[in-house]
Amino acid sequence: MATDETKFSVLCSLFNWMQKSKTSTLKRSKFRKFLDNFCKPANYFSAIRLILPSLDRERGSYGLKESVLATCLIDALGIARDSEDALRLINWRKGGAKTGANAGNFSLVAAEVLQRRQGLSSGGLTIKELNDLLDRLASSENRAEKTSVLSTLINKTNAQEMKWIVMIILKDLKLGTSEKSIFHEFHPDAEDLFNVTCDLKLVCEKLSDRNQRHKRQDIEVGKAVRPQLAMRVGDANIAWKKFHGKEVVVECKFDGDRIQIHKNGTEVHYFSRNFLEHSEYTHAMSDIIVENVLADRCILDGEMLVWDTSSSRFAEFGSNQEIAKAARDGLDNVAFDILYVGDTSVIHQSLKERHELLQKVVNPLKGCLEILVPNRGLNAHCNEGEPCWSLIATSVDDVEKFFKDTIENRDEGIVLKDLGSKWEPSDRSGKWLKLKPDYIRAGSDLDVLIIGGYYGSGRRGGVVAQFLVGLAERPVPNTYPRRVGTGLSDEEIEAVATKLKPYLRKYEYPKKAPPSFYQVTNNSKERPDVWVESPEKSIILSITSDIRTIKSEVFAAPYSLRFPRIDRVRYDKPWHECLDVQSFIELVQAGNGT
Numbered sequence: 107m108a109t110d111e112t113k114f115s116v117l118c119s120l121f122n123w124m125q126k127s128k129t130s131t132l133k134r135s136k137f138r139k140f141l142d143n144f145c146k147p148a149n150y151f152s153a154i155r156l157i158l159p160s161l162d163r164e165r166g167s168y169g170l171k172e173s174v175l176a177t178c179l180i181d182a183l184g185i186a187r188d189s190e191d192a193l194r195l196i197n198w199r200k201g202g203a204k205t206g207a208n209a210g211n212f213s214l215v216a217a218e219v220l221q222r223r224q225g226l227s228s229g230g231l232t233i234k235e236l237n238d239l240l241d242r243l244a245s246s247e248n249r250a251e252k253t254s255v256l257s258t259l260i261n262k263t264n265a266q267e268m269k270w271i272v273m274i275i276l277k278d279l280k281l282g283t284s285e286k287s288i289f290h291e292f293h294p295d296a297e298d299l300f301n302v303t304c305d306l307k308l309v310c311e312k313l314s315d316r317n318q319r320h321k322r323q324d325i326e327v328g329k330a331v332r333p334q335l336a337m338r339v340g341d342a343n344i345a346w347k348k349f350h351g352k353e354v355v356v357e358c359k360f361d362g363d364r365i366q367i368h369k370n371g372t373e374v375h376y377f378s379r380n381f382l383e384h385s386e387y388t389h390a391m392s393d394i395i396v397e398n399v400l401a402d403r404c405i406l407d408g409e410m411l412v413w414d415t416s417s418s419r420f421a422e423f424g425s426n427q428e429i430a431k432a433a434r435d436g437l438d439n440v441a442f443d444i445l446y447v448g449d450t451s452v453i454h455q456s457l458k459e460r461h462e463l464l465q466k467v468v469n470p471l472k473g474c475l476e477i478l479v480p481n482r483g484l485n486a487h488c489n490e491g492e493p494c495w496s497l498i499a500t501s502v503d504d505v506e507k508f509f510k511d512t513i514e515n516r517d518e519g520i521v522l523k524d525l526g527s528k529w530e531p532s533d534r535s536g537k538w539l540k541l542k543p544d545y546i547r548a549g550s551d552l553d554v555l556i557i558g559g560y561y562g563s564g565r566r567g568g569v570v571a572q573f574l575v576g577l578a579e580r581p582v583p584n585t586y587p588r589r590v591g592t593g594l595s596d597e598e599i600e601a602v603a604t605k606l607k608p609y610l611r612k613y614e615y616p617k618k619a620p621p622s623f624y625q626v627t628n629n630s631k632e633r634p635d636v637w638v639e640s641p642e643k644s645i646i647l648s649i650t651s652d653i654r655t656i657k658s659e660v661f662a663a664p665y666s667l668r669f670p671r672i673d674r675v676r677y678d679k680p681w682h683e684c685l686d687v688q689s690f691i692e693l694v695q696a697g698n699g700t
């Protein structure tokens with residue numbers, strides 16, 4: 107039977123079998139049986155795009171994340187928006203009696219609701235019909251159209267089938283098997299070919315005969331390549347050991363969008379980490395690329411950032427797309443690698459050689475198109491006291507210091523790269539290592555009270571540039587201190603310092619003791635330049651910090667924070683609502699999984 111005529115219910119049985127099968131071998135053998143018995147080689151793509159929906163680039167995006175999908179399903183089912191089932195769908199994340207054990211799994215919550223409304227017998231939908239309807243769903247421009255497609259789907263399926271369709275739309279089938287395993291069962295060269303083309307249709311068509319091997323293909327201009335990724339390591343020592351004896355460059359891990367820029371004459375394409383076209387970037391930047399990338403054909407690998415001229419730093423992640431839509435101003439392409447030049451792929455050359463090519467091929471433009479090469483490009487302006495973005499490390503201390511400086515500069519972490527390594531599509535085996543602090547995430551902000559201040563140096567000399575912050579002790583409002591200074595702009599720090607100025611008291615060590623409200627350990631010499639004279643005059647700061655807190659010897663709190671960063675100033679919170687020591691300990695222990 108041809109795949110197109112194959113009923114979707116057959117594919118659902120495969121999904122159910124694969125989900126139930128315990129071993130990868132069993133899952134693969136079910137998949138093989140399905141291919142052999144129900145698919146024609148010419149139509150493999152129709153089925154495989156439904157099995158690996160997250161890799162299918164033939165259809166645009168559905169524009170349906172869980173919350174929108176919930177409202178569309180509610181309307182498609184014709185149920186009242188305030189009914190119990192509607193609320194179940196809308197509040198799918200929340201536990202409790204309404205959503206039951208399925209809370210947090212949208213498709214299971216949806217299946218529960220659908221079961222009460224759809225019959226048991228299959229509606230006879232074929233794989234072809236499903237693909238056509240999914241095409242319509244992706245191309246429909248408003249919610250009403252999407253709802254109408256969903257209602258057609260509901261009429262042609264039962265609850266089981268519809269549950270799988272919801273999972274296909276959300277692009278996660280939870281089959282308990284990796285895409286690698288599906289690729290290997292399909293064809294021994296499928297994964298390699300996909301990694302260099304990101305084209306599932308092409309893979310299905312070119313490799314329809316499992317017995318015919320495909321010559322390893324190199325990357326091409328115009329076809330997205332699956333990006334090389336970084337392996338996470340716990341600390342600088344581990345990273346340094348892994349690269350023992352190698353020449354290592356450490357780079358700032360920028361918090362923007364991964365981009366792959368393909369230039370072919372006057373044609374430019376931007377691809378995302380998930381190999382989607384970033385047309386808004388192409389639109390905004392292609393003339394810059396055509397003029398300043400000196401090779402006719404070229405692929406650059408890098409990060410898209412926004413340079414905020416008012417604060418002279420890269421803007422927080424999330425603003426890129428908005429800015430790209432509005433105008434080009436501010437968008438900054440940072441190229442950290444080059445993969446193709448002229449008519450050859452250069453991924454087999456060493457990173458050191460690729461850095462040289464990057465310098466030859468790209469004509470950097472400050473704040474617009476930059477290159478990340480040690481002592482060049484972005485680093486050309488790297489003076490004492492200014493952020494440094496990449497560096498050849500000669501010891502673990504270099505790595506530690508670079509990491510600390512990077513975090514203090516609000517960046518995400520660092521990437522260590524072996525300068526002798528080649529660039530490998532989709533590789534995460536350790537040629538690049540990433541080191542990031544684990545911040546206590548939003549939702550568990552630490553609201554701490556300012557209890558003292560430290561004067562800055564240079565142009566911030568004589569004015570408070572860093573704060574000593576403390577926690578309350580239950581029930582007496584004593585505070586436990588920790589120094590924190592990064593995360594706010596100079597203006598924000600200045601505003602806080604000005605507000606506190608009337609209440610700041612100088613402290614002259616060793617004569618005067620700290621105000622009696624504050625408790626620090628006796629053997630510590632750590633003192634701020636000024637104290638806030640009493641807690642009720644002070645201001646709360648919301649901070650985030652590395653959860654790998656360290657036992658504090660300097661201060662009286664049982665733990666101190668590594669790399670604390672100020673998130674925002676809480677002028678709205680009264681001083682006594684700051685975090686207390688006990689809650690802090692609970693947070694730390696929850697974070698450490700103890």
Ligand code: ATP
Binds near residue numbers: 334336360363
């Ligand atoms: P994360 O959420 O940590 O970014 P990830 O799985 O998307 O995880 P990783 O492999 O962990 O990606 O890290 C590589 C990503 O870091 C790249 O996709 C890129 O977007 C970003 N990045 C920022 N700066 C650099 C850099 N200098 N070199 C390589 N990647 C960088």
